[in-house]
Amino acid sequence: MSKHDSGGKGRRRHEEHEEEEHENHERWLVSFADMMTLLTAVFIVLYSISQVDQLKFAAFAEGLSESFGAPTSIIDDGSVTTQTSVLDQLNSPMQIDNQTDPTQKPDQAAQDAARADALAEQSAQNQAEAQAQFDQLAAAQAAITAALTAAGDADAATYQITEEGLVVHVVADQVLFGPEQADLRGEGKTVLDAIAPTLAGLPNALKVEGHTNSLPVTPGGPYASNWDLSAARAVNVLRYLVETDGLAADRMQAAGFADTRPLLPATDPASVSVNRRVDIVVLSTASAEASALLPGLASQAATQAVTAQNQESTP
Template sequence: MSGGGHGGGKRKKHEEHEEHENHERWLVSYSDMMTLLMVLFLVLFAMSNVDQTKVIQLQEGFNQAFGTNAVLQGSSSVLQSSASDSAGLDLAAGSGPAGQMTESEQALVKKAVSAAELAKAQTRMLAAEAEAQNLTEAEKKIKAALKKSGLEGDASFTIDSRGLVVTVVTSSVVFSGDSAILRSGGQQILDAVGPTLKSLPNDIEVDGHTNQLPVPTRNYPSAWELSTARASAVVRYLISNEGIAANRLRAVGFAGTKPLISPSDVRSVKLNRRVEIIVLSDLPDDTSSLLPAAAKAI
């Protein structure tokens, strides 16, 4: 009995010792947590010591170069680390205290801005030249097809900011007066133009134009409906006979609001009465505006 009691006492003392060790283990986790917090605050403190004035000035330089006020915007939450530091500071808006930069630093910023603007202009010009080259190749193919069909004098070509413009004068060969029914001569022109248009990836716009003569229309309420109907007739033919996808085409009527030559010119009665088939460029506006100059350089 005494042996059993003695053994039971030892086990109780050993169990109390293990329970005492479990109570002290939380100190290790607490110590680790405090260490991590101290490191975190040291990192935040180090990050808050950025020269905010120079960052703002540098951002303004980049904003001018790239046309955006978002440069370094993600840093605003770090730099605005205290109420005193953030007073009058708004990196997202590109504003802040005047600050001081050395002349050499200012020169570097200006040089960076000029270089960035030049690089952007060169990139746009290269893109315009490549597009003008593609449009010129399409023009050559269409001209060759028209010449093969004996129709080389029935269309003229220009490249403007919209793209390649194929102008077909809507004489009696293409449409009768006050009519939007495509005649056989017009069909032959579209048969020559169609295969090249189909092979291109570009969307196509067909614009109808009338001349400025105040002649009342019999079959249409006004020149607006007549010019739109003629453009639509060309689009329908390109879809049904040339196999061009309908979602690549659109028809627009301008009546006599966009004359090709001045109405005072005696030729305007004939030349302003036309249909324009436009191979549309998909370049941004600031780049497509360079297409005429790029085409002349080819």
């Protein structure tokens, strides 16, 4: 075979080689056009069904409302009104009591409400009991004051209403006892005789407390300490009230406190005479909760008395 022939066959093979197919980059337009056509059809359908026949809609609404038990009213112009239906009641917001935590269970809320009511009732009972006890103690104080005034010893005692009850502070200095003495003076007996009738008429238990000032007793004296002196004074007052004035012994108790419960601090010069005293305590018969309210009632009464006195003195 000649070179010429081999060259001709090479050209034919080259001419017979097929050219690559051209890629169409615009095929997405077909899909996009189809999608737009479908969307247009959907909007047309939605628009057409939105034009509802009023009579058919009224009949449909009436049938639906009757199914849920709600009466329906149809107005002449084709509009429909219905009363509250089951669906409306389910969809309507629930009104919640502001005083109840919505996170609580019904049983817990009921228990909390019952507990709050019980506490309020107990508080009211304590207040009423305290007021009744205060009125009794205040009346006793007024009676003792009047008796001491009639006996010419109005300045022999001061008063205080505490949680314990009515405390009658009888000044020991130059009234009940002599210095470092526990024997009752004649003037002291007069003071106790004036107080005793009011104390005898009360149902309350009584406590007699002896107190001294902070000065130490004289070494070698009749009493070894202020404890002994204060206790002896309390016992002697108790015995006089029982044996001479006729108070029931089973209502009485005595205690000595030395200088541990002063009315005035030791730095006050008046403490030497004021802290030397015997306290006769008319013990409260109220409950502990009600007795705790007595100081507050006493403070209110004192404020009201001062206000009334100022009003009377104002021209």
